[in-house]
Amino acid sequence: RCRASCRLAAVEENAMASQYNLQGVKGKEPAHPKEASPAHDQGNLEEMVNRLVADVATHEEALGFAAETFEGFKEKMKLMREQMVESVAMNRSLSDLVKILQDEVAGLRASNQRLLRTNSASSSQERTSRVDVQRPAKYSVSRDARAIDNFLFQVDYYLDLQNIVEDLKIKTVAMLLEGNAVAWWRRKMLDIENGDCTITTFDDFRKQLKGYFMPVDAERHAYRLVANLKQTGALRDYIWAYQKVMLDVPMMPEKYKLHWFIIGLQSWAQTDVERSNPETLEQAYVAAERLADTQRKSYTDTFKAVKKSDHGGKRDDRRDHNKNESVFQKPTERKTFFRKDYTGPPG
Template sequence: MAKNGNPVGSVSDDTQEKGHEELVNPTVPKKERMKDILAAIDSRLTQVEESVSGMGAQVEDLEAEDAAIHTAIKGMMLKLEESLQGEIDKVREEFMGELARMREVQEREHNSMLARMEEMQADSARMEAMQADLALCKRTLAAGASTSSSIEAKRIEAPKPKSFGGMRNAREVDNFLWGLDQYFGAVGIMEEDAKIKTASLYLTDTAMLWWRRRRGDVERGTCTISTFDDFVKELKKQFYPENAEDEARARLRRLKHTGPICDYVREFTNLVLEIPDLSDKDALFNFMDGLQSWTKTELRRRGVQDLATAIAVAESLVDFSSPRESTKPKEKRSSYAKG
């Protein structure tokens, strides 16, 4: 709109009428008509400029309003985003808290279930033990008091193991431990502490002094010997030669059948016991290799394939040949008598 209230691009009625009159009236001079036309055009341009200026102001007002609206919308969006983020954080915290409570409840239920299962297993084991005890009582009652007395007598009559004085010899250590194991089985000693105490009773001399020192270490906490296996390890560490197996292998390679075969078999068996990882095939080879040629030939003729059979056949040959060997000294003494 123009400042005078007329619409943009329009002219006043008087100007229009005057121009029209000048155009249709031929009596008006041409030069005056051109001036009037130019004046009308200038007036119209002025009105257009005023209208354009008014429209520019309106555009500026609209741009200002648009910027204000944009700023307001942006602020609303930021507030909405902050509000939504707060709600999301709150929901996340509530969810994580609920999840942690659910996990805690599940863990308690799991532990409770495990405890119940352990109790059930313990009850089952106790029930089986009670059933075994009941069956043992029934067998004992059925056998009678005489059988119980004979069992106790057999346990008391079990031969005592030989004492060990501390000799650093693999054979002596192995024989002592093997005797203890047999004795424990015969008298029914099953508890680890009882085995250790019983074994210590058969230690003498250097071995007894060693055990007194180790007991002191246990009491001070510098050593732990709580099982019979621990006792065996400590005993072997002290008295078992470090190169016992190597020495046994060397002696086995040098062992030859030069005297009675029973002596050869005994020495061979002792050496084999000191070599725990010796295979049956190697043991048979070493046994055959040390025999005299006639014995080796006979064992091969009979086709022996294992060590036990080879030893049995060799000992049977000694039984047949020993009478002939025993007659030779008598013949020598008789010849000496004649001389």
């Protein structure tokens, strides 16, 4: 209302100034405000007051609408804050739930591993009833390198076929010891309890067993056997003997294995094997086996021919044929490649 009164006074002043300026422009006497009639002035004032009242009402209505809108915005913002707080709380609860679920999954995995071990132990017993797996021969105190390697090789296969878990492998192998080997294992168990050594896997057991019972000069002895091995009889017997010796020298280079095999052959067999130009020991084995088969077939055919000649009365021809055959098979003198007292690998 104060604003409306000020505006009404300003309008009255502007109206009086305009009337004075209009009279001065027409060339009349200096403008002097004429006294308006009270009725006319009252009508103008009432009209202006009505307009101002209408404007004030309009502004008040607009202000009321703006206030209502602002209140609505405040309510919405409050609601959004509450929703945000709820979302943060829900996010935290979900994070806690995820952590709980992860812990439960880890526990289930551990339980599953235990069940698998139990199932494996029980299934090994069922598998024994289905598949008859012979237990390896027990090991006592033999310090022969080949006997130790054969025992560990058979035990490794036995554990795999029985599907025995890692935790039970050492106990199973311990049951395959006898004699002084059992005493050795009891001493090892005391060392484990005292913390002097650690044996948790079958590989650890293998290293401990070989380290105690394996001869110190086992490798040197194996190389000596390789150097002294010569073909003195049938070719196939020499091949089998050489293959057994090779099991004792697994770290020997391939080219040395090949050279020693060919050097140990008799001269006639050595010439035939070298003619095939083998590059590996396996290729040399194949060439020697073929030669042995050819030699046997030739001997069989010759025996049949001699038998037929006996029925035909040609005994002299048979003597000549046998004489020629013995001359053909007689080994020639070979060079000595190495000393008889050789005790080490080739250089």
